[in-house]
Amino acid sequence: MHHSKAHIWFVWPAIILMIVILILPIFLAGGISFTNYNLGNSSFEWVGTENYEKMFSRKTYIKMIISTATYVLIVVPVSVVLGLVAAIMLNSLRFGADIYKTIFFLPVMATLLAMAIAWEFTLHPTLGIINSFLANGCGGIREFILGFHWLPWVSSEDSWYSVACANNMDFPYWLKDKKTAIWTICFIGVWQAFGFNMVLYLAGLTSIPRELYHAAEMDGAQSTWEQFKLVTWPMLGPTTLFVVTITTIRSFQVFDTIEILTKGGPAKTTYVMMYAIFEKAIQQNITSIGAAITVVFIIFIILLTFFQRYVIEKRVHY
């Protein structure tokens, strides 16, 4: 066997950087969260769990947890399901799949900040094409939609669309209205994320052996749905686990769209954790509260990954 001290020089730089850049900050955040330290102050006092008590009692931080949870719980399932559906559809196409793939992957590549501004204008009440499209539809399209009166949400003349048309084109202000802002932000999150999930599912689908489908057919699974349940879904287990994990971690970190579009408002309905850390600690210089949020945030993420890696992993293997 080979003997050399080379590994020391190979491994130590990485170890030192891991400790200084990734591990030390966690302890630093933990330490600061029990003080009243603010960046720039020379002294500080230990305040015990005061920061955490504030965090779990004040309305602002409760809203922070609610909006973060809403965002994650909407964006993860919707973008995963959309990614899966798109992948299965593209996989079964005989032509054109590459074009759709490129288009759906575009939002993953494009600078999210730029796209947030593009969405801001798209959704703008007077400049945006969404509301102008809705307004143009008040004549023809509305009649057409009302044709579907058996659907619950177009049931009658008092559906929101009819009401908005009647009230002088009073369409939602999307990002400015506290009833719609978080959903609009979620929509943009899904728009951005599902292409990534789709590509991962496409990779997962190509690794499923064709024979399995033949075998399933032999066993009487004739319909597409039965074959999906019997073969595709179980075989995609590992992909799903990975896709869910990575989308969850990314959704927890949503920031760009919030800072550009809503600044946490209106009425703190979009006040997600990363934005809270930024606003409290960087803009208002209340470092200690920011550190407490950071600690809770890290605990969330680590617990989640552990859960996904070790608990669910046992079940996804067929």
Add this chain to the structure above:
Amino acid sequence: MLARHYIGESWKHGLLIIGALIVLIPFYMMVSMSLKSQQEIQSISGGLVGAQEIQTFPVCTKHGYTEEVCTMRPYKYNFWFAFKKAPIPRYLMNGLIVTVSIFLIQVLIALPCSYALAKLRFKGREFVFSMVLFCLLIPVHAIALPLYVMLAKAGLVDTYAALIIPWTISVFGIFLMRQFFMTVPDELIDAARMDGMGEYSIVWKVMLPVAIPALLAFAIFSVVAHWNDYFWPRIVITGNRDLFTPPLGIREFRGGIDSDEFGPMMASIVTVTIPLIVAFIVAQKRFVEGITMTGMK
């Protein structure tokens, strides 16, 4: 049978086209606004490119340019004025400096480490590897605040160093390369040792060339992530415009819905966004591979 196939197919195309249109809406908006005149933007008229009538732009004359200089077609004016208002080449340059430095340092640190983890036997190897696995759980953005405090204490806020340092260690890169090196046969390394190569030359002259496919995938992943990153630069670059990365530049152009002219603003945003999108469309396969492979292994 065949007919049924086509019906099934066109139904899917219908859905996918609707999906594609929704995905493309903001791109359409962005490109269209960067080409049209202010009046056309405000009245939502003119379709994608607008009428492109030659006109004199009042904001331009207000900035002290002669009427002659300020008379041109809207698309030309938007891009011309965007470059007049902000140092866009500088922002793009900064983006390049930061992303390339980050990638090179990441490789410099990760490649030897992953080689040692995959191919050398030493005491504590398992421990180092489990440390890597643990660090994989920590997203750098999540610890941004304590990192910022550390950099501020070191007096590094508003420097290139602040933009680069937190990303110098990519545990993900170490993990990826290690998995890749595990598949390289030991004979290759033994042969190199027989030829009298030291461990250092083995890393850079034998392993590096072998690892090119994995490195390329990692490069795309790393460059895309850091070119687009907004959160970290937003925190550590507080005022110095000379250090603005493209996303910080974008934020500055925005000036809000109430800024005087939308055309030049969108033109600057298009300019900053385009390099990566063009690169993606040209080398699409590699990009998709790079970004997905980095996760799957």
